[in-house]
Amino acid sequence: MKFQHGRLKLLAAAVALWAGVAQAQTVVGVTATEIKIGNSNPYSGPASAYGTIGKSIAAYFKMVNDQGGVNGRKINFITYDDGYSPPRTVEMTRKLVEQDQVALIFQPLGTPPNTAIHKYMNQQKVPQLFVATGATKWNDPKNYPWTMGWQPNYQTEGRIYASYVLKNVQSPKIGILFQNDDYGKDYLKGFLDGLGDKAKSLVVLQQSYEVSDPTVDSQVVNLKNSGANVFFNITIPKFAAQAIKKAHDIGWKPLHLLNNVSSSVSAVLKPAGLEASKDLITALYMKEVTDPQWASDKGFLDWMAFMKKYYPEGNTQDQFNAYGYTVAMNLVHVLRQAGNDLSRENIMRQAANMKNLELPLLLPGIRINTSSSDFAPIQQEQLGRFNGERWVLFGSIYDSGQ
Amino acid sequence: MSALTERQRAILIAAALLVACTLPFVLSGFRLFQFTQVFIYAIAILGLNILTGYNGQISLGHGAFYAIGAYTAAIMMDRWGVPYALTIPVAAVLCLGAGFLFGIPALRLEGLYLALATFALGLAAPQVFKYFEHWTGGSMGLVLTKPGAPFGLPLTPDQWLYFFSLAFLIAGFVLAKNLLGGRPGRALVAIRDHHIAAEAMGVNTALYKSLAFGVSAAYTGVAGALSAVAVAFVAPDSFQIFLSITFLVGVVIGGLASIEGAIFGALFIQFVPNWAQDISKAAPWAIYGIFLIVFMYAMPRGIAGALNALGARVSRALAKPPSGGA
Numbered sequence: 226m227k228f229q230h231g232r233l234k235l236l237a238a239a240v241a242l243w244a245g246v247a248q249a250q251t252v253v254g255v256t257a258t259e260i261k262i263g264n265s266n267p268y269s270g271p272a273s274a275y276g277t278i279g280k281s282i283a284a285y286f287k288m289v290n291d292q293g294g295v296n297g298r299k300i301n302f303i304t305y306d307d308g309y310s311p312p313r314t315v316e317m318t319r320k321l322v323e324q325d326q327v328a329l330i331f332q333p334l335g336t337p338p339n340t341a342i343h344k345y346m347n348q349q350k351v352p353q354l355f356v357a358t359g360a361t362k363w364n365d366p367k368n369y370p371w372t373m374g375w376q377p378n379y380q381t382e383g384r385i386y387a388s389y390v391l392k393n394v395q396s397p398k399i400g401i402l403f404q405n406d407d408y409g410k411d412y413l414k415g416f417l418d419g420l421g422d423k424a425k426s427l428v429v430l431q432q433s434y435e436v437s438d439p440t441v442d443s444q445v446v447n448l449k450n451s452g453a454n455v456f457f458n459i460t461i462p463k464f465a466a467q468a469i470k471k472a473h474d475i476g477w478k479p480l481h482l483l484n485n486v487s488s489s490v491s492a493v494l495k496p497a498g499l500e501a502s503k504d505l506i507t508a509l510y511m512k513e514v515t516d517p518q519w520a521s522d523k524g525f526l527d528w529m530a531f532m533k534k535y536y537p538e539g540n541t542q543d544q545f546n547a548y549g550y551t552v553a554m555n556l557v558h559v560l561r562q563a564g565n566d567l568s569r570e571n572i573m574r575q576a577a578n579m580k581n582l583e584l585p586l587l588l589p590g591i592r593i594n595t596s597s598s599d600f601a602p603i604q605q606e607q608l609g610r611f612n613g614e615r616w617v618l619f620g621s622i623y624d625s626g627q
Numbered sequence: 628m629s630a631l632t633e634r635q636r637a638i639l640i641a642a643a644l645l646v647a648c649t650l651p652f653v654l655s656g657f658r659l660f661q662f663t664q665v666f667i668y669a670i671a672i673l674g675l676n677i678l679t680g681y682n683g684q685i686s687l688g689h690g691a692f693y694a695i696g697a698y699t700a701a702i703m704m705d706r707w708g709v710p711y712a713l714t715i716p717v718a719a720v721l722c723l724g725a726g727f728l729f730g731i732p733a734l735r736l737e738g739l740y741l742a743l744a745t746f747a748l749g750l751a752a753p754q755v756f757k758y759f760e761h762w763t764g765g766s767m768g769l770v771l772t773k774p775g776a777p778f779g780l781p782l783t784p785d786q787w788l789y790f791f792s793l794a795f796l797i798a799g800f801v802l803a804k805n806l807l808g809g810r811p812g813r814a815l816v817a818i819r820d821h822h823i824a825a826e827a828m829g830v831n832t833a834l835y836k837s838l839a840f841g842v843s844a845a846y847t848g849v850a851g852a853l854s855a856v857a858v859a860f861v862a863p864d865s866f867q868i869f870l871s872i873t874f875l876v877g878v879v880i881g882g883l884a885s886i887e888g889a890i891f892g893a894l895f896i897q898f899v900p901n902w903a904q905d906i907s908k909a910a911p912w913a914i915y916g917i918f919l920i921v922f923m924y925a926m927p928r929g930i931a932g933a934l935n936a937l938g939a940r941v942s943r944a945l946a947k948p949p950s951g952g953a
Contacts, residue, residue: 269912271867306904306911311768311865312858316661323657337768341860344770406757406766435754 254328255567260560261301262286263321263330265338270308275334277539278357279304281549282332284536285557295560298567303327309334311341318342322351329354329572331556332375332549336360336407339372347371352573354559355552355602360411364601366577371569373576373600375552377510379408379484380415381625385508385606386482387419388623390427390455394480398429400453402444402468404460405433412459412484429453434464442471449477457482462489466497473501483507485606491515491542494611503613508606508623512586514547518615524585551586555593555602558582590622635942647793656785660857661897663785666792667853669893670799672877673886674846679875680884681807682839683819684733685742688749690871692722692844694756696851701769701861702762711774711856715795718852719845726844730837749871753863768862771855788857795853799846803886806842815839816884847874880922882929891930895922 254261266279286300294300303325305317314333321327329352333339336358346353347369355375356363359382363374390397401416403409413431417424430451432444441464448456449472456479458468465487472481483505487493490513494502512519519525528550532541539546560567563575579602582593593602604625609616651659675689699721700714729748736744756763763769776787806812814835817825826832855861873896881892903914926933 270869308867308869309864310867310870311860311862312664312854315858315860316664319657319660323655335864337766337860337862337864340768340770340862341858344773344859410765437754 252328252568253326255298258298259301260295260298260567261303261325261327262556263318263325263327264302264304265307265314265317265321265330265333266304267309267334268306270310272309272335275309275357275545276306277543277545278332278334278549278552281536281539281546282553284539285531285550285553288531288535289557295557296565300557307333307338309338311337314338315341315345318345322346322349327351328567329569331355332357332552334358339363343369343372350569352569352576354572354576355556357552360407364599366598366600371573373573373595373602375555375602376548377485377508377603377606377625378415378601379411380418381604382485382508382606383412383415383417384419384625385608385623386457386506387416389482389506389608390480391420391423394455397427397455397480398451398453399427399455399457400429400448400451400479401431401457402441402448402460403431403433403457404464405435408461408486409433409459416457434460436461438464440464441468444468445471445477446475449475453479455480455482458487459484460487462487462492465493469493469497469501469505473498481505485509488513488609488616489515489542489544490517490615492544499613502611505611507609507611507616509588509609509616509618510591510603510606511544511547511551512588513616514544514586515542516615528586547586551584554584555579555582558584588618632942644797651782651786651789656783659785659789663789663792663857664854665890665893665897666789666796667850667857667893668874668877668896669889670792670796670853671847671850671874672881672892672896673799673803673889674843674850675874676878676881676884676886676889677803677807677815677846678839678843679878680882680888681812681819682815682836684836684839685738685875686745686843686871687742687868687875688745688747688752688871689843689847689874690866690868691745691748691752692726692847693851693854693870693874694752694866695722695725695844696848697855697861697865698756698763698769698851699848700852700855701771704771704855705764705769706762711771712791714856715849715852718848722848722851723841723845725848727837727841729844730840733840734833734836746868746871749868753866756866757863764862766863768860768865771859771861773859774856792853792857795849799849800886800889803846807886811835811838876919880919880929882931885929885931885935888929888931891934895930 264279266276267273268276268279283302283304286302289295290299303321307313307317318330321330330346331354334357339356339358350371353372355373359376359379361378361380363372401413403413420427430448430453432447434441434444445468458465458481460468465483485508488507488509512522512525514525528547529541531550532539532546559572559576563571577595577597577600579593579595588607591605595602605622607618607622608620609618650662671689671693675686678684678686696718699718700711703709703714703717704711733741733744757766773784775784776782814830817828817830818832818835822832877892877896880895882888899918900915903911903918906914
């Protein structure tokens, strides 16, 4: 009997060992010294201006590795060019997941590319973490438990402007200029939803433009002629600068709401003219890196030092580089929080368990919160008014999560 | 492959088919997806080759027909719940019509002017599809369900789509071989080489040129529909103008006026950009450009042309009298 007992013990030990090995094997993309993270970005093609986000993320991980990595593991960041073409994104993502065997996919960029891999990621149960798009659909933990957004979504921001208008403008007559694509329409929807039943009577004119148009001058003239006293400007930087300048030149002085996408002082307001940009209102969640009020801010100075050392060819006037730095910092926070259990399940669990996280380039008071039913990390924004030199924050912080 | 005997040809084709049928059981799902895309590109390139290689009409806008095919499949599947297999013939017929109609005004345009007109078509297509948002989902596109293997076949979806696309590729090749090997093919080539002489010989140049456009578009449309099924997502961003240019690159690299060249061209446009990226992260398109120049310099008649020349040499070396073929 004793003999048998010993045998049983041996069997049990073997099973335990096998189970241990099996468990170690299920942690894909992680070894004792390395964690593999995959990404696709448009380094070429029509959206290549965004490619600098991928580059600044890679630079940030390099800095983390130089400082010893995450819990002793170096980050191996594999990033491919998808040219903003959804079929390419599918191919590159499948390569990352099936061939490179990454632990997770981080920050794939653009709404159509992310939509193309949405189902796949959730079927494969691989985290599609902190996607770089402002669409609303990424916060859907019930149906897509492996996908999580990061930045405030455009609809939320639209709603913030609507509530500001309803509270602060007597008998508003609203004119809207928007880019005719998913980005523009998401903002528009949030804004109109925020106005509620009154939207039909308050909005006097909507004008759209295509991203390939040369100017938006005629749209701005039409909006002025409509008699609008509120102007909601949903445009990317090039057109935002044009619209601000044109409105100023033709002497139109509405309450001018500018979407966050174009809040850059150096890329938009300076070209449009600082005088013409006075009294613009926007919603912010990050420190605008070209805004002089942050020039001696610790978070800003650290970022400048990082740019100088790890991404010297990057443009320090480009907010995208601050964005990439901050979102990469957020991922490192999640990985640290996950400790030694870097299974995909635990990474998602930790991403969904961020509590009052503050990051140095987010505005003071903006906190990141997630839970198993809330996959929208940044839901707070604050309004700022441009005083001819910098954005002056005012009012309280809006929280769309509440 | 004029230098090879019919027998040698048959052996080569059988060997290629054998390899193609073995791959799905050896390669990973990701690799199968890549090869599925190769087959799909090959169909599109074959279509463009009928127009450009055989008939001498340059198109810089075949991405538009690819998009029409893709949206036809996507809208039928998404809006009407039509089984995916049925959408592909519909895409073929629609693109045949669209190509034929576009071919009629194109008759007045020669060479560079036609290239510009088709370029405009390729540029316009994504925006037009964006405009009909109710049908196409606008810039958000249409998300489709990836089909699994039917009849309880023990295949993964990737394996099934591989065979599904391969079947269309083979059918496309056989059809093209019959079409181009007979009277219509000779008429197309005659028009390309000297259209006045062709007309004098009694070839209806207008009809043949429009037909070439239609058939070419139909092939490309089938490829587009297959891509919609394989990628399971369709959006305007999938059909940027670069796609049209990529097809033309595939035609020229594969070999103008060569049916089997389509495969080589497809392999090139699928894999070389990836290699370029592996070689240099900083300037992948510069590397791609170098590849292109080297290929064009070393194989001015495309990969198929170079292989033909090689085949001819081997045949001569084996001292067998060349027979068969023209």
